[in-house]
Amino acid sequence: MNTGNFTFLCRTKTGFGMNALEHLPFDLSCMGSQKPLVLLDNNAQLKGCAKPLIRAFKESGMTLGLCPPIDGGTDPNIDLKTLKNFYGIYIDKGFDSIIALGTGKVADMAKALNIAVTLGPDTLKATGEKTQITQPLTPFIYIPTGMGTGMETDKIARLNGKTFNSPFLAPDLAIIDPEILIQDTSDTIINAGLTCLATCCEAHVLSDNPPARAYCATGIGLIIKNFLPLVQSILTPEVTPDKKTTKRYQTNLAQASVITGIILANCKGLLSIQLGRHLAKDSTATPGQAMTILLPAVLDLITANKSDLGNLILPLSGLDEFSSVPISQRPALAIQKIRSLLNKLYQICLGTIPRTLSDTGVDRESIDALVQSLSSDPPPPGTDIKTINLKQAKTILTHALDGQPLNQAYLN
Amino acid sequence: MHIPDYYEFCCRVNIVTDHHALEKIPELLLSMGAKNPMVLTDKGVQAAGLIDIVIGAIDNKLSIKTIEDQVPPDSDLKIVNRLACVYHEKGCDAIIAVGGGSVLDTAKGINILVSEQAQDLMQFTGAGVLKQKLKPLIAVPTTAGTGSEVTSVAVIADHEKNLKMLFTSPFLLPDTAIIDPRMTLTLPPHITAATAMDAMAHAVEAYVMLSKNPLSDAHAIEAIKLICHHLVRVIKQPSDKKGRLALATAATMAGIAFSNSTVGMVHALGHSMGSVCHLPHGNCMAILLPYGLEYNLHKVEDEIAELLLPLAGEEIYACTPQKNRALKAIACIRELNQILNKATGGTHPICFKNIKDKQGNFLVTKKMLPEIARTAMGDGTIFYNPEDLDYEDCLMTIQAAWEGIPLDRSKIKQG
Amino acid sequence: METFIEIKPGRKPFQRIYLGIMLWFVGKAIQAAARVDNEVKKEFKGMPANYTFSLGAFPNGPYMIVGKDDKEKVRYLGSNISKHHVDLEITLKSMKNLFVLFTFRESTPIANSRDRMIVNGDLPQACAAVRILDIVQVYLLPKPLAKLAIKRYPRWSLKRHTVDRLMVLIRTITGI
Incomplete structure (x- = not known):
């Protein structure tokens, strides 16, 4: 604290x-x-x-x-x-x-x-x-x-x-x-929603910045409550709720998107965002999808203080779950929550979106090439984006390959 | 998460929080194209040696044109007018305001006059009258309580005409708020307690009042967590720099929360207590906060219940049944007051009848309560309170707070 | 449409007429309540001599203005804001906001808490004015509607609910 x-x-x-x-x-x-x-x-x-x-x-x-x-x-x-x-x-x-x-x-x-x-x-x-x-x-x-x-x-x-x-x-x-607000396509919503999720989660965990954390918590809350229901209502019209509810989902997600921009302006060097954007250039995954695929590995690797990661449960699952889960179990649960969201999305989209890096067609052999390509893609001038640590990037990509459970990721 | 049908959120202040934040002032001011600031403060801050720290940190990187320490405890139109002239005479191009609410209000008033090249402040009263950015203003809060470094409001009193002028505009927000623990390091324990409880009242009220919204809620929760975690430690260990920084940050966060939500009856009653009996604002807030929550309990029980988590921590929250959580949260605030009372050697008051001056006279007598209740009926914050209040309701609440007994909730009128 | 166009601001004639009638009614009712109701009398008594306040919409109304004359008598002063010096302005940020308020879809406290309202003037008087408006709404509206418009429906005496209400209504319509 x-x-x-x-x-x-x-x-x-x-x-x-x-x-x-x-x-x-x-x-x-x-x-x-x-x-x-x-x-x-x-x-x-x-x-x-x-x-x-x-x-x-x-x-x-x-x-x-x-x-x-x-x-x-x-x-x-x-x-x-x-x-x-x-x-x-x-x-x-x-x-x-x-x-x-x-x-x-x-x-x-x-x-x-x-x-x-x-x-x-x-x-x-x-x-x-x-x-x-x-x-x-x-x-x-x-x-x-x-x-x-x-x-x-x-x-x-x-x-x-x-x-x-x-x-x-x-x-x-x-x-x-x-x-x-007009009805976005499901692709736009998925990409934007996952971008918001990755940005807010990583910034929430990494930043020692209480105002930024307040924005992140709000953004995550908005995504959790509205993102999957909206995607579902578009893709499965037979369960579409009334127009008013759909509008509410849209309005709340648009808020999350505005909040994301504010966080991006204040939290520099978010790794999942940078890596995700790079990865999406030559991939079937959109930037938002790539960011969320990488997010669990990023969070796991670079959170020095695991209790910060555990605190993510509060915006992700609410007061009751947060307060009832033992502190030691919270970091793993937070990561699991993010994975579950992606898996649920996979189900709603009938398997058309990737859950892991290998779902996007990347295999173990191509990781080195991916890491190399990072070094030849410096951040654009004028921005305050840091250059990515290549060793870190390799670890993250390797772990995101199959979206391994945490224990295995630690073993590697 | 409570999302109202419509809400606005705005805090344009660049918040700079650092153990060496003061050293960043020159760079920040130069980036705004200014280098000849007026330093504005009051006698108390000057005497505490805080201005020397600020000047030391600026270290000749700016040409400070003048240091004015004439700001009275209650902002005053005459002083604003006079200092605006000084600003022009000395060729200043920015203001660095070092102090609490009154210094900030005065700085905002001067800034209106000098930016608009005007003589009469009256023409800018009200909401939305200012149309353009004012001159650079840097706020250095020294109390960790008022949050006025992040509010878009200024109150300036015209003592001759006996009226208070209210100015509201996003352009009144300072450009930068400098949160540096050195500014609060020397605050004695009872003032630290009072100012922190002021911030606590801002955050708690912002969370339960009618204008609450997800962003103000999130700011309020962060503030409450920080205060609960650090306050008692800082009282016991005043030189705890990390704790001081956390409390100052919490005050700013609470300021952002309430200026984008609102405060309610605790402040309505507290302002009146202050103006009738001249009590320190923070003490009023600490005493009245549990009563304000009790009064509104039937309208905002869920919201108060949610506050139990930041107030008491996850273990107590999880082990308290839902229906008891709101009352438990109120009890936690009372308990915090008790702890502070003990830790400050009895200086932090827990009810109004305990407050005495140096000679041992009561500062608030029972006879004063009706006048306080009447004054509260003219306080604007009353309208953001979830439950309506009339004169009898105000009186009943402050009577209970005077005695230090919980509010008899069966007497609260429900529509 | 491929070229640049300039769009002059349109009008909302229906809302303007509706609000004009409602504001006239409220204005007249305040005048009437100030003669009948003791609480309203007391609130007005606390205001300085010749004090006026208005309720309206940004930027061009409609408005209603109520004030005290030299003899401390409360009067509805019409809808033309340029003719009067107004001490206290309660303004909704747009005509639609005022319309939503007067069609009881948003109560005064809710509109206020949603940043739809601006108050320019002395705060104690503003508080008094809002309380007066609340009482007048209780007089004018049937209970279910009034409950939507104010925070807490008051517990009044039977006389106030019946005789006083009738007197306020009669005085509002006849203007006496």
């Missing part, structure tokens, strides 16, 4: 739940903004997400600008011509704040636009390391339409290979309103 030396900063104000959008005009006016420009992607456009937003501005006296939708496809790169176009619109029409309606790329685009309109477009041309953003930017509001990548509320902006890193890049306000 100690606190280490830590720093914590979350510049994002969050508004979660029913009629959240209704507060937006008031919040904008508190930031001195009267005319927001909305960015959205074609999926949000197609599903009519702009409608509830426009409705929320009725009687507000504020004029909204709606940009043509951007392509939210899989290409992570931002089209610079579109960015230039938006910049022109923003400046010409006198907008004074940016709303990103959608996830992933829309948020990236909005962050880049925010840098351009506040500090001038030339700032984007400079390399990430040289650009220090030390002042607040234009008010930036993030309204997710689904679970997102968990990186929208991070303090990092990515622009076609360049990375900008500043707390001022995080949204000033993140709003989750059930009315604006």
